[in-house]
Amino acid sequence: MGARKKRExxxxxxxxxxxxxxxxxxxxxxxxxxxxxxxxxxxxxxxxQDKVARHKEKLITQPIAAAKDKLTETxxxxxxxxxxxxxxxxxxxxxxxxxxxxxxAYECGTCSFDQMMQERMQAEILPVHARSQESGxxxxxxxxxxxxxxxxxPEYGGRVRVGLDDFAxxxxxxxxxxxxxxxxxxxxxxxxxxxxRRNGEVAQVLSPIDGIVAxxxxxxxxxxxxxxxxxxETGWLFAVEPTRLRKNLKGLYYREEARNFINEERxxxxxxxxxxxxxxxxGGSSVEDIFKEIEGENWARFVKTFLRT
Amino acid sequence: MSRCxxxxxxxxxxxxxxxHISECISFRCNLTCRFFTGMDNPKYAYNEIRCQYDxxxxxxxxxxxxxxxxxxxxxxxxxxxxxxILQFVFGLAQIEGKCSIVSLRRLYPQFYNQLPDPDLLxxxxxxxxxxxLGHTFGIIHCRDRRCVMYSSTRIEDTDFKQPAFCPTCSExxxxxxxxxxxxxx
Numbered sequence: 001m002g003a004r005k006k007r008e009x010x011x012x013x014x015x016x017x018x019x020x021x022x023x024x025x026x027x028x029x030x031x032x033x034x035x036x037x038x039x040x041x042x043x044x045x046x047x048x049q050d051k052v053a054r055h056k057e058k059l060i061t062q063p064i065a066a067a068k069d070k071l072t073e074t075x076x077x078x079x080x081x082x083x084x085x086x087x088x089x090x091x092x093x094x095x096x097x098x099x100x101x102x103x104x105a106y107e108c109g110t111c112s113f114d115q116m117m118q119e120r121m122q123a124e125i126l127p128v129h130a131r132s133q134e135s136g137x138x139x140x141x142x143x144x145x146x147x148x149x150x151x152x153x154p155e156y157g158g159r160v161r162v163g164l165d166d167f168a169x170x171x172x173x174x175x176x177x178x179x180x181x182x183x184x185x186x187x188x189x190x191x192x193x194x195x196x197r198r199n200g201e202v203a204q205v206l207s208p209i210d211g212i213v214a215x216x217x218x219x220x221x222x223x224x225x226x227x228x229x230x231x232x233e234t235g236w237l238f239a240v241e242p243t244r245l246r247k248n249l250k251g252l253y254y255r256e257e258a259r260n261f262i263n264e265e266r267x268x269x270x271x272x273x274x275x276x277x278x279x280x281x282x283g284g285s286s287v288e289d290i291f292k293e294i295e296g297e298n299w300a301r302f303v304k305t306f307l308r309t
Numbered sequence: 310m311s312r313c314x315x316x317x318x319x320x321x322x323x324x325x326x327x328x329h330i331s332e333c334i335s336f337r338c339n340l341t342c343r344f345f346t347g348m349d350n351p352k353y354a355y356n357e358i359r360c361q362y363d364x365x366x367x368x369x370x371x372x373x374x375x376x377x378x379x380x381x382x383x384x385x386x387x388x389x390x391x392x393x394i395l396q397f398v399f400g401l402a403q404i405e406g407k408c409s410i411v412s413l414r415r416l417y418p419q420f421y422n423q424l425p426d427p428d429l430l431x432x433x434x435x436x437x438x439x440x441x442l443g444h445t446f447g448i449i450h451c452r453d454r455r456c457v458m459y460s461s462t463r464i465e466d467t468d469f470k471q472p473a474f475c476p477t478c479s480e481x482x483x484x485x486x487x488x489x490x491x492x493x494x
Contacts, residue, residue, distance in 0.1 A: 136395075136462040260452075267450065273394045277365055278406065280444045282437060283391075283398030285462050293393040 016142075022048055024093050025075035035245070037094050038158025049074060076106040091117055123215070125233045126155060134259045135266035136285025138166040140232040144252035145261065146208035148190075148308045151232070152252060154245065160209050162193075163236040164227055167265055168205070171306055172198055173289030175224040180216045180238055187211055187240060189248050192309060194237065198291060201299050204309040209248045211240030228288075265306065272305060312490065314338075314442070315379040317345035319367065319386040319410070326413065326434055327385060333435040334442065337473065338486070340380065348374070351388065364390040364401040364410055371408040380489060381445050383438065384410040399437050399461060402444035405485075409441035415464060433464070435472045443478065446485040451478050 013019055013032065020031040021039065027048075035042040052074050059072075079087050079102075089100035090108065096117065104111040130141040143151045149168035153161045169175070177197040187193045193207030216238040220226055227235035242248065253261045270281065273294055287293055294302065303309060314334050316327055331342035354366035367384065375382040390398045390412040399416065402409030416433040418426045439457045451458035454466070456475035461467040474482050 133462070135460065263452070269394065270392075274365065274392060277368065278404045279365070279368065279392075279401055280404050280449060281364070281392055281395060281398040281402075282400045282440045282461050282467075284396040286394055287396055290394050 018094060020044070021090065021093060022075045024088070025078040027071070027073060027075050027078050036154045036158050037090060038245075041158065041245075079106060089113070096121070121155065121159070125161065125236050126153075128232050131232075132259070133285070134262045137170065137262050137266065138232075139258055139262060141255070143232065143258075144208065144249055144254050145258045146189075146206060146252055147261070148206035148208070149265075149306060150193075150205060150208045150237075152208040152248075154242075154249070155239075158241065158245075159214060159239045160211060160242045160245065161236050161239045162208060164205070164231050166231055167262060168307065169228050169231045169235075170286050170288060171269070171290045171302065172196055172203060173228075173291035174198070175227055178220050178224050178227060178237065180220065181213045183213050183216060185213045187213065189244075189251060201291075203303045203307055205307055206309060208252060209240060209242055210244045211242040213238050214241050215239040268305065272302065311378060311380060312340045313379055314340050314342045314381045314383060315345050315376055316342055317371070317374075317382060317384045318347045319384045320348070320350035320388060322347075322385050322387055322413065326431070329431050330383070330385065330434060330438050333438060333472070337435075337439060338442065338482075340486075343379075345374075345376070345382070348384070351386070356391070359391055360389075361391040361397065362386075362388045364392055364398055364412075367410055368401055368403065368408055371410060372403075372406075375407050379407070381442060382408045383441065384408070385413065385438075386410065387413050389414040399467065400441040402441040404444055404449070405447035406445055409445050411437050411441055416467075421464065429468075432472065433467050436467055436470060437461075439472060439474075443474065443482060446482055446489065448474075448478055448481050448485065451475055 017032045018037070020028070020033045021037070022028045023031045031044070035044070039045040051071050055071055085101060087102045089097065089102045091097045092100045100113070108114040128140040132139050132141060140151070143153050145151050145165055149165045149171070151163050151165050155161060175196055175198060179195045179197070181187060181194050187207040187210065189208060189210050190206055192204045195202055195204045217236050219234070220237065227237070229235060269290070291299070316330055318327055327344060334340055334342050351362055351367045351370065353370070354362040356363055367386070367390070371382055371384045390401065390410065392398055392401065397415060398412065400409060400411040411434070413434065414420060416430055416437060418424060418429055436457050443458050448458055450460040453459060453475045454469060455471050456478055457470055457473055458475070458478045459466065459470050461470070
């Protein structure tokens with residue numbers, strides 16, 4: 001009994017990580033979720049479901065040999081064995097609601113609470129937990145940054161929210177109009193995803209991720225300057241259902257890499273804006289509207305250099 | 310080329326600060342200093358919209374006035390400086406050039422509504438002057454937050470860094486200094 005307790009105490013879940021539903025249900029002893037609870041596209045979930053299905057077939061044809069195999073139930077079956085008041089809803093497991101018991105036998109596809117949560121979460125941005133200043137530009141922690149100055153934030157349930165980073169919104173300055181992609185449009189990482197207008201100038205912006213657009217921030221139609229005021233929260237642009245999430249994330253800057261990237265971009269911006277005189281400055285953060293300051297300079301050159309389009 | 314750095318007050322600058330700059334350069338870089346006849350307040354560089362002075366215009370003026378027999382030429386001013394894309398600058402320098410300029414305006418604790426602190430002010434002046442001098446010798450910004458060549462975007466960055474080059478920047482400084490002294494007889 002003592003050894004079992006010790007084993008249980010060893011199952012530490014690191015801060016910021018969440019248990020996989022297979023661990024939560026007690027089918028496997030230790031597995032963390034690495035797919036934002038998007039079980040429908042999770043390779044691990046598919047593999048486990050197959051394994052259980054194979055075992056059940058084997059149980060019919062070779063009952064003695066199959067009985068040795070421990071993997072006899074799916075996580076849903078295991079959860080359903082619990083008393084009704086201990087069947088945690090998946091939004092409780094992921095921490096998005098404080099307490100919610102599943103009333104629908106984990107059939108999320110037909111659950112009205114799941115539909116309500118999906119709607120609400122697509123419309124409401126999650127708060128940014130920590131921010132940092134790097135070379136005078138704000139970075140939201142735990143966001144992934146694309147070299148074309150957009151960010152991608154995977155959220156529980158599998159969606160990825162997309163927006164402009166602080167560098168881009170300061171570079172372009174007061175946004176005139178944002179032409180967002182349509183819902184259902186297929187986007188590719190590193191290809192043009194949307195465009196921005198300012199004083200008759202157009203800047204195309206690259207998508208940070210592959211996916212299908214699931215939701216767009218309609219508030220930006222009337223208030224494009226939301227992307228200036230709160231580029232990591234209420235000024236988000238659109239949400240996608242990703243198609244190659246893990247592969248795409250490897251191509252984005254995260255934490256220390258993002259900080260180094262912004263430092264390099266700041267140096268590059270300074271050099272480009274002062275290329276008439278080879279100088280270096282020890283100085284403050286960027287002005288709020290760089291476009292206004294460099295008016296008369298070659299706009300296309302700045303867009304090509306920093307938005308990579 | 311002589312091992313002499315010329316310090317030029319632009320507008321009204323406290324004598325004690327100029328002497329402190331001279332002592333720091335002599336102590337940290339083993340170079341001698343002399344003072345240039347002061348320049349007037351740089352009205353030509355004043356931007357009425359920003360209520361600040363364009364540091365690039367002042368730097369160009371320093372370039373025109375730079376004595377031929379000096380290794381480097383440092384302008385020191387009390388006015389608030391900027392470059393177009395930044396809200397302000399503590400200093401601006403030519404990379405591998407002769408001229409640089411330092412603003413004292415945002416180094417005073419009083420600027421941040423704090424009590425006057427002459428020691429803190431002199432430490433900030435020393436770090437900013439060394440930083441700009443480093444640029445004129447060709448050293449670019451360093452990623453070590455403690456190195457004097459770290460780029461300060463806030464005064465807290467200046468307070469955190471040390472008034473000395475990190476080992477890498479120190480080697481670079483010596484190498485560039487030797488090169489400068491050898492190149493120009």
